[in-house]
Amino acid sequence: MSxxxxxxxxxxxxxxxxxxxxxxxxxxxxxxxxTRAKAITPMLDECLQFIEWTIxxxxxxxxxxxxxxxxxxxxxxxxxxxAQTNENxxxxxxxxxxxxxxxxxxxxGLLVS
Numbered sequence: 046m047s048x049x050x051x052x053x054x055x056x057x058x059x060x061x062x063x064x065x066x067x068x069x070x071x072x073x074x075x076x077x078x079x080t081r082a083k084a085i086t087p088m089l090d091e092c093l094q095f096i097e098w099t100i101x102x103x104x105x106x107x108x109x110x111x112x113x114x115x116x117x118x119x120x121x122x123x124x125x126x127x128a129q130t131n132e133n134x135x136x137x138x139x140x141x142x143x144x145x146x147x148x149x150x151x152x153x154g155l156l157v158s
Contacts, residue, residue, distance in 0.1 A: 053098055061099040062107070062153035068092050069146035076139040082129035085138070089122040107152050114145055 053061060072088045075081035096115045100108050121128070121138055128134035150156060 050094075050098065053095065058099060058102040059153045059155055061095065061102070062149050063155045065092060065095045065099070066146045066150035066153060068095065069142045069149065073139050073143035073146055076135050076142060077132075079129070079132075079135070082125075082135070085129065086122060086125055089118050089125070092118050093122070110148070110152070114149075117141070117145075 053064065056064070068088055068091050072085060072092070075084055075088070093115060096111050096118075100111045100115075103111060124134075128138065
């Protein structure tokens with residue numbers, strides 16, 4: 046396993062979900078910008094990797110939501126070559142990624158003071 050994976054896996058499950066939420070947030074802020082289109086696929090892949098690494102450490106409810114998110118992210122990744130040329134599809138990914146980011150940040154519990 047890589048140093049990156051080891052570092053991620055050494056974090057608490059809450060911080061792992063926080064890292065996933067952060068990458069989803071970066072997708073949300075980048076997807077609408079045509080000039081950032083090439084950066085989206087690596088970020089989608091990073092999210093998928095995070096999900097693979099953390100899914101078994103999560104309670105059933107979060108685990109099921111991670112599974113559903115993984116399916117959606119794979120669809121976006123597979124369609125991104127076409128979608129990146131369409132302003133409405135870039136906007137759709139941006140909105141969805143923002144919702145997912147907010148959702149998993151909430152699941153992480155990192156916002157609770």
